[in-house]
Amino acid sequence: MNKKLYQTVIDYINNKITSGELSIGDVIPSESQLSKRLNVSIGTVRKAIDKLENSNILFRHHGKGTYVNLNLKTMKTDYKKERSDLAAAFRWAARLNMHEAVANHFSLAVSDDGSQFLLNPIGMNFSQICASDLILLDSNDPTTMSQPNAPDPSAWAIHGAMHRNNPQARCILHVHPKYATILASLEDKTMKPIDQNTMRFYEKVSIDHDYSGMGLGKEAERLSTILGDNSVLLMGNHGVLTAAKTVAKAFDDLYYFERSCENLIGAYQTGKNLHLVSHEIATKTAQQWQDYDASDLHFDALKRILDKEEPDYKI
Numbered sequence: 001m002n003k004k005l006y007q008t009v010i011d012y013i014n015n016k017i018t019s020g021e022l023s024i025g026d027v028i029p030s031e032s033q034l035s036k037r038l039n040v041s042i043g044t045v046r047k048a049i050d051k052l053e054n055s056n057i058l059f060r061h062h063g064k065g066t067y068v069n070l071n072l073k074t075m076k077t078d079y080k081k082e083r084s085d086l087a088a089a090f091r092w093a094a095r096l097n098m099h100e101a102v103a104n105h106f107s108l109a110v111s112d113d114g115s116q117f118l119l120n121p122i123g124m125n126f127s128q129i130c131a132s133d134l135i136l137l138d139s140n141d142p143t144t145m146s147q148p149n150a151p152d153p154s155a156w157a158i159h160g161a162m163h164r165n166n167p168q169a170r171c172i173l174h175v176h177p178k179y180a181t182i183l184a185s186l187e188d189k190t191m192k193p194i195d196q197n198t199m200r201f202y203e204k205v206s207i208d209h210d211y212s213g214m215g216l217g218k219e220a221e222r223l224s225t226i227l228g229d230n231s232v233l234l235m236g237n238h239g240v241l242t243a244a245k246t247v248a249k250a251f252d253d254l255y256y257f258e259r260s261c262e263n264l265i266g267a268y269q270t271g272k273n274l275h276l277v278s279h280e281i282a283t284k285t286a287q288q289w290q291d292y293d294a295s296d297l298h299f300d301a302l303k304r305i306l307d308k309e310e311p312d313y314k315i
């Protein structure tokens, strides 16, 4: 199957929806019409429609045509940009295989004091989370866990405590990606300055050495006091958490931290001695990373891909 041709069909249908030419409930042109119009095979058209149907953008009503189906989810109008950004972070973390089953959680504060925040609902795989799926919680509301849309208990405990105790950390991403979790499992959990990526985090990671069980109750409260001014918390014997003012920055930190851990673990695996740069060079490079902040460019580029390939994340 020619990927380019099938993407042409997806783009064609998406453009019709985005421009308003096709609205919710409209029947799209038939497979043979699309095949002739775009000069592609019926098989290519079917593949494209399969993909759009999987994303809930289209719905095949057998014998009656294929409908635009964006109304399966009601577009939430509150915190639209925040919801859309956080949904994009879930989708891309899934593509990078950073998520684990239906555990792990991302949140984004929407009130000034950080007490109100968006969080993923319980039981959803990151790859299917849409903007309207995110639940709005208040960390001061004691009834949260008895409500029908109650979140995962450890998500509630960790993110509630983190937002309460770190109001500067608007976006908090917590996962157990492979290489960060390996580093968290070593006795020496420090990020050694062995390449440009690892130097980004030189002396800039808060490390927890006192794991005492799942992130609930007192453990969550304890974790929330360790971050300090850093944007990365390496949770010993557990995973990693990044915290920043925007989703783009927290995601950029998470991406580069996992890459850095991969480089470091890979270097350890060779069994050869590490070639560490000096304290001065590592410090200078870490500062250069701070001055060169391409997190918005990075995240915007990812969102452009999602806009084309899985636009339902914004719904």
Ligand SMILES: [Zn+2]
Binding pocket: 104, 174, 175, 176, 215, 238, 239
């Ligand atoms: Zn965890």
